[in-house]
């Protein structure tokens with residue numbers, strides 16, 4: 308009978324250990340998920356701090372340790388804006404300077420707020436080069452008149 312009791316004990320202990328290990332694994336998984344969530348919240352807070360810092364200081368007034376970061380952020384912001392404008396142009400749209408909505412570049416005034424829309428950029432580079440050459444010729448021809456103005 309002692310042998311059977313021992314076997315029962317062993318089975319019970321093994322079962323309890325398995326349950327404990329499962330509980331531990333679940334607890335570890337939960338803590339790991341909490342760690343990841345906390346890390347992403349912390350990252351978001353740091354991003355907010357960085358954005359606010361860049362809003363408060365430009366590259367001239369930023370503390371020396373941050374001037375490069377602020378300048379990089381400014382450059383990337385300009386690059387982002389240029390890329391967004393390029394994409395809008397490719398889609399045949401312009402951004403309204405008043406309400407910020409993307410509007411078909413056929414419109415002269417914004418259909419949402421009535422603001423006069425910016426001119427869409429010149430369509431093709433080769434035409435632009437040709438115009439520049441023409442302007443150069445005109446500049447040479449009317450040099451005297453231009454100096455008088």
Ligand SMILES: [Zn+2]
Nearest residue numbers: 403406417420
């Ligand atoms: Zn508008």
